Amino acid sequence: MNIIVCLKQVPDTETQIKIAPDGKSIVEDDIKWIMNPYDEFGVEEALRIKEKFGGEVTVVGLGPKRVTEAIRTALAMGADKGILITDDALEGSDSLATAKALTAAIKDLDYDIIFTGQRGIDDDLGLVGASVAEFLGIPHIALGIKVEIADDQSSVKVHRPVEGQTLVIESPLPVLITAQKGLNEPRYASLPGIMKAKKKPLEEKSLADLGVDASEFGEAARKLKIIELTPPPERKAGKIIEGETPQEKAAELAKLLHEEAKVL
Amino acid sequence: MDFTLSMEQEILRKSVRDFAENEIRPVAKELDEREEFSYETMQKMAELGLFGMVVSETYGGQGMDYLSYIIATEEIARVDGSHAATVAAGNSLGIGPIYYYGNEEQKQKYLPKLCSGEALWGFGLTEPNAGSDAGNSKTTAILDGDEWVVNGSKIFITNASTEISAGVTALCRTGTRDDGRPELSCIIVEAGTPGYEARPMHGKMMWRASNTSELYFEDCRVPKENLLGERGHGFHQMLETLDKGRLSIGAMGLGGAQGCFEMALRYARERVQFGKPIAHFQVNSFKLADMAMEIECARLLLYKACWLCDNDKPFGKEAAMAKLYCSEVMYRCANHAVQLHGGYGLMKEYDVERFYRDQKLLEIGEGTSEVQRIVISRYIGAI
Numbered sequence: 001m002n003i004i005v006c007l008k009q010v011p012d013t014e015t016q017i018k019i020a021p022d023g024k025s026i027v028e029d030d031i032k033w034i035m036n037p038y039d040e041f042g043v044e045e046a047l048r049i050k051e052k053f054g055g056e057v058t059v060v061g062l063g064p065k066r067v068t069e070a071i072r073t074a075l076a077m078g079a080d081k082g083i084l085i086t087d088d089a090l091e092g093s094d095s096l097a098t099a100k101a102l103t104a105a106i107k108d109l110d111y112d113i114i115f116t117g118q119r120g121i122d123d124d125l126g127l128v129g130a131s132v133a134e135f136l137g138i139p140h141i142a143l144g145i146k147v148e149i150a151d152d153q154s155s156v157k158v159h160r161p162v163e164g165q166t167l168v169i170e171s172p173l174p175v176l177i178t179a180q181k182g183l184n185e186p187r188y189a190s191l192p193g194i195m196k197a198k199k200k201p202l203e204e205k206s207l208a209d210l211g212v213d214a215s216e217f218g219e220a221a222r223k224l225k226i227i228e229l230t231p232p233p234e235r236k237a238g239k240i241i242e243g244e245t246p247q248e249k250a251a252e253l254a255k256l257l258h259e260e261a262k263v264l
Numbered sequence: 265m266d267f268t269l270s271m272e273q274e275i276l277r278k279s280v281r282d283f284a285e286n287e288i289r290p291v292a293k294e295l296d297e298r299e300e301f302s303y304e305t306m307q308k309m310a311e312l313g314l315f316g317m318v319v320s321e322t323y324g325g326q327g328m329d330y331l332s333y334i335i336a337t338e339e340i341a342r343v344d345g346s347h348a349a350t351v352a353a354g355n356s357l358g359i360g361p362i363y364y365y366g367n368e369e370q371k372q373k374y375l376p377k378l379c380s381g382e383a384l385w386g387f388g389l390t391e392p393n394a395g396s397d398a399g400n401s402k403t404t405a406i407l408d409g410d411e412w413v414v415n416g417s418k419i420f421i422t423n424a425s426t427e428i429s430a431g432v433t434a435l436c437r438t439g440t441r442d443d444g445r446p447e448l449s450c451i452i453v454e455a456g457t458p459g460y461e462a463r464p465m466h467g468k469m470m471w472r473a474s475n476t477s478e479l480y481f482e483d484c485r486v487p488k489e490n491l492l493g494e495r496g497h498g499f500h501q502m503l504e505t506l507d508k509g510r511l512s513i514g515a516m517g518l519g520g521a522q523g524c525f526e527m528a529l530r531y532a533r534e535r536v537q538f539g540k541p542i543a544h545f546q547v548n549s550f551k552l553a554d555m556a557m558e559i560e561c562a563r564l565l566l567y568k569a570c571w572l573c574d575n576d577k578p579f580g581k582e583a584a585m586a587k588l589y590c591s592e593v594m595y596r597c598a599n600h601a602v603q604l605h606g607g608y609g610l611m612k613e614y615d616v617e618r619f620y621r622d623q624k625l626l627e628i629g630e631g632t633s634e635v636q637r638i639v640i641s642r643y644i645g646a647i
Contacts, residue, residue, distance in 0.1 A: 034278070073275050189279040191313030191326040191336070194272050237536075 001055035001153060003046040004109060005079065006102055006116040006128065008036040009063055009070040013121065017231075024226045035070040038117025041179035044186040045147055046115055047078045053153060055112075056080045060105050062090065062098055068202065075197035076189035082202040089207055092219030095123070099131030101217065104210040107136060111174055113156065118143050118178040126178075133176035141169050143180040273332055280336045283312055284343035292344040295473035296618050299466060301426055302473060305347060310381020314340070314351050319363050323375035330508070331570040334515040341519025342526075345622030346473035348519060352512035353422035353474075354378070357387030360505045361433045361450060365493035370452065377430065386424025386462070388434035388453075388479055389502050391417060396635050398435070399499055403481060405436035405451045411485045412438075412451050414459070418479040420629075425462035425477035431455050432462070432479060435498050438491075448499040450492035459484030470622040507580050509630050510587035511573065514566040517590030517626045521562060524594065524601035524619050525555045532604050542604070551600045562586075562593040581643035588636035591626035598623040 011017065012032040020027050035043075046057045057079040061067040064086060071082035085101050093101070106114065114133075119126035133140030145166075146159035158177055160167045189197075207214045215221065241256070243249035258264040269277075287308050295302050309315070317333040319325025333355060341348035359378045362370060362385070377383040394400045403416025414436060418424075424432050431454040439447040453460050461480045468476060493501055529552055532543035542548050566586040572579035601616045602609035609616050627633045641647045 069271050069274060072271055073278070076275055076279070188283045188312055189275055190311070191276065191317060191328065193313075194275055194279070195321075195326055195328065197275075198272060 001049050001053040001112050002110050003049060003057045004106055004111045004114045005042045005046050005059045007039045007059050007061040007070050007074060008120045009033045009067045010036045010120055010122040019229045023228055033066055035073055036117050036120050038119060038179050040186045041183040042115030042117055043074045043077055044184045049149060060102060062101055071202060072197050073189055075200045076193040077187055081200055084204045086204055087207045089214040089218050093217045094222045094224045095125050095127035096131055096223055097217045097221055099128045099135060102132050103135040104212045105205060114176040116178050118180045129176060129178035138174050138176055139171040140176045141171055142178045144177045145180050145182040273335055276332055277335050277339055280339040284340050288347050289343050299472040301475045315354050315381040316359055316379025317355055319359060319379050323371055324379035329574045331574055334511055334570050337512050337515035338519035341516040342523040345520055346471045348516045349422060349471045349474040352516060354384055356509040356512045358385030358423055360508060361492060361501060365501050383428050383430035384423040384426055385430055386421040386432035388418040388421055388432040390420050392419050396632055401435050403436045405438050410488045414451060414481040414484040416481050421477045421479055423475050424479060425464045426475045429455055433492055435502050438495060447496045449495045450498040450501055452490040452492055453486050457484055457486055470625045506630055507583050510583040511569055513626055513630050514586035514590040517594040518562050518566055520619055520623060521559050521594040521597040524597040525559055527616050528601035528604045548604060555597045555600055558593045562590045565589055584636045584639040588633055594623045594626060
């Protein structure tokens with residue numbers, strides 16, 4: 001089983017996001033970058049499949065040089081090799097362009113399964129996984145919370161949550177699966193793993209290396225334009241329900257939910 | 265100058281931080297309350313590779329540099345002092361002497377199990393009547409034929425009486441030097457040797473989830489080969505071990521201070537009094553600003569000491585300064601953090617209460633603050 005995992009680097013969930021003066025982007029100076037948590041589920045699942053069936057796990061990241069850290073983290077977790085697609089012309093690319101670049105890097109590799117996170121926790125668009133599958137012409141199964149490989153390794157069953165139920169989808173290989181929370185508990189990069197990762201191959205590729213036309217990427221080629229970013233409204237102070245007894249408090253709460261919050 | 269950490273060090277910090285948040289934070293309070301050493305978290309820390317961090321891969325270690333070890337210890341201490349103590353004592357004091365002074369056979373015999381975390385090891389220096397005056401150890405080891413006969417006792421020995429404690433490196437009087445002063449040597453005593461007993465100590469104010477022991481040697485016989493390094497070099501070996509150990513105590517102060525600062529900042533931004541978050545009152549924001557500044561200074565000093573150590577330059581003075589400064593910074597940060605929490609800071613429900621207690625050890629263990637000032641005074645030529 002050869003598996004590819006696509007990685008995105010996103011701001012740490014604890015980072016305080018500030019909007020840049022242009023009103024369309026965020027200030028990146030003080031941001032701590034991490035591997036997109038949904039991609040981390042993909043890395044973990046890939047490693048588990050490799051441990052069971054053998055094969056190789058390749059991680060593919062895209063973005064500036066700092067993305068190397070996310071790729072090295074995946075290598076420290078146990079992935080075998082990494083590819084970083086990095087090119088100044090990629091700056092400002094939208095999801096579709098990102099998917100095109102990833103596809104160009106993946107198409108000639110030997111793979112049975114591709115994992116991507118179901119979405120990046122920064123833009124929350126969830127487009128890249130499906131787009132890559134489309135460009136590669138392979139099946140796409142979204143929001144996997146369980147992945148079962150057939151014993152003969154020719155097909156896969158993926159569990160996907162749907163409105164409190166579970167949909168089980170079967171697909172031949174190769175397939176692209178997007179990882180959802182609940183798929184697994186990703187391992188920590190161990191200290192020996194971190195040391196081993198130093199020696200694992202990590203290749204950098206420019207758009208020219210991938211044989212694609214740079215004009216299809218970057219800000220100018222965006223199909224999706226960001227008009228404006230606004231911070232979420234500040235959270236208002238909570239309300240403490242007064243009352244002598246639990247019954248009184250419950251009645252007051254129900255009244256407020258009905259009349260003020262209008263949710264009942 | 266380049267203050268950038270390597271990518272491996274950044275990944276290490278993130279990984280150990282996530283580990284500490286997910287595996288240690290949820291149980292730290294209860295283990296402290298019950299004064300219990302957890303074999304479960306010990307095993308998880310071992311699996312992560314937190315033992316034998318600076319030991320070469322030949323003996324099962326991770327082959328990392330000292331700064332990496334210090335970053336890992338700092339991240340554990342940011343969440344819990346007891347667990348950081350198990351790690352710091354395990355690496356610096358348990359593994360250290362065997363790795364640096366042991367012969368090939370001793371290293372092969374003990375290091376793999378200590379580096380995998382299957383076993384822990386004690387550093388037997390302090391005695392009931394020899395604390396800061398450690399050179400005045402009374403425990404004796406008399407060579408009788410092919411065996412050392414050890415008699416005496418040790419106290420406050422970390423990691424020496426758990427179920428997985430495999431032994432201790434004990435500083436013993438092995439004779440008298442030509443100048444009439446005692447000849448001190450390090451002797452390896454394995455757990456289970458007749459006449460050797462290690463008892464856990466209870467009733468601690470701090471590091472309640474780490475293992476602290478009293479050791480008794482009563483006509484305890486160990487083979488002659490259990491001498492560590494050269495005869496008569498024991499005290500020097502112990503002091504050198506403490507030089508490196510000081511870096512890890514510094515890491516515990518730094519990490520603990522960072523933990524206090526983060527808890528205080530979060531609380532001060534959330535806690536509303538007089539209609540606004542208490543962080544908005546200058547009297548409080550200045551406390552937080554001072555904490556942030558001192559933590560930054562502490563980190564620079566400690567990392568510089570590690571850099572010197574990693575680059576084979578003398579680092580004794582900086583290690584003593586870092587140990588002293590980081591513990592005192594944590595003292596002030598813990599104090600401010602409890603103050604900012606007000607009445608809640610006095611309750612066990614809030615972690616700052618535990619940090620406030622845990623801090624105190626750092627000014628006492630592995631050389632008191634007073635001893636650090638003596639060490640520094642000597643380095644600068646004042647005495």
